[in-house]
Amino acid sequence: LKRMAVFVSKYDHAFLEILWRQARNELPIIIPFIVSNHPDLKKAADHFGIPFHHIQVNQSTKAQAEAQILKLCENNVDGIILA
Numbered sequence: 001l002k003r004m005a006v007f008v009s010k011y012d013h014a015f016l017e018i019l020w021r022q023a024r025n026e027l028p029i030i031i032p033f034i035v036s037n038h039p040d041l042k043k044a045a046d047h048f049g050i051p052f053h054h055i056q057v058n059q060s061t062k063a064q065a066e067a068q069i070l071k072l073c074e075n076n077v078d079g080i081i082l083a
Contacts, residue, residue: 002078004029005049015083017050032076035069037042 008015021027033051034041045052053072057065073080 001028001030003032003076004079004081005077006031006034006074006081006083008034008036008041008083010036010040012041012044015041016044018081018083019044019050023048026059033072037065 005019006015018027019031022029022031031048031050033053034045035053035055036042037055037057039054042052042054055065056070
């Protein structure tokens with residue numbers, strides 16, 4: 001199975017669809033973690049037992065946030081799903 005990180009903002013419609021389908025084995029992937037620039041969907045990630053990383057991004061922290069995201073992805077994922 002491919003290891004696909006999920007990147008999400010604060011809207012849950014596509015995000016929950018991905019989690020439901022993966023949980024039902026309709027989407028044959030492993031989701032090693034979720035990254036968001038908002039904390040809103042942490043509870044949903046916790047419900048599905050998937051680590052959630054809230055990484056705030058603004059003009060002054062953009063480079064640091066990008067480095068943090070790259071470090072999470074490095075050697076840990078095959079791809080990224082934008083939800």
